[in-house]
Amino acid sequence: MLSISPTYLLYYVPLIIAISLVFGATRHEDTHLILRHAWLTGRWITGFMGVIFVVLCFLDWMT
DSSP: OOOOOGGGGGGGHHHHHHHHHHHHHHSSHHHHHHHHHHHHHHHHHHHHHHHHHHHHHHHHHHH
């Protein structure tokens, strides 16, 4: 099916944390607001990547 090793999926976690914190820090100055915004951004990015994963699995199954 998919030829990616599960260890490569571990790169996902620090990448999402870094993107979310930087995006939150560019919008707010308060630490509490930065972390809240980073949490919400991380959830959106995770959901988007989940949808992409499901689409790719479906396309792989179709071939």
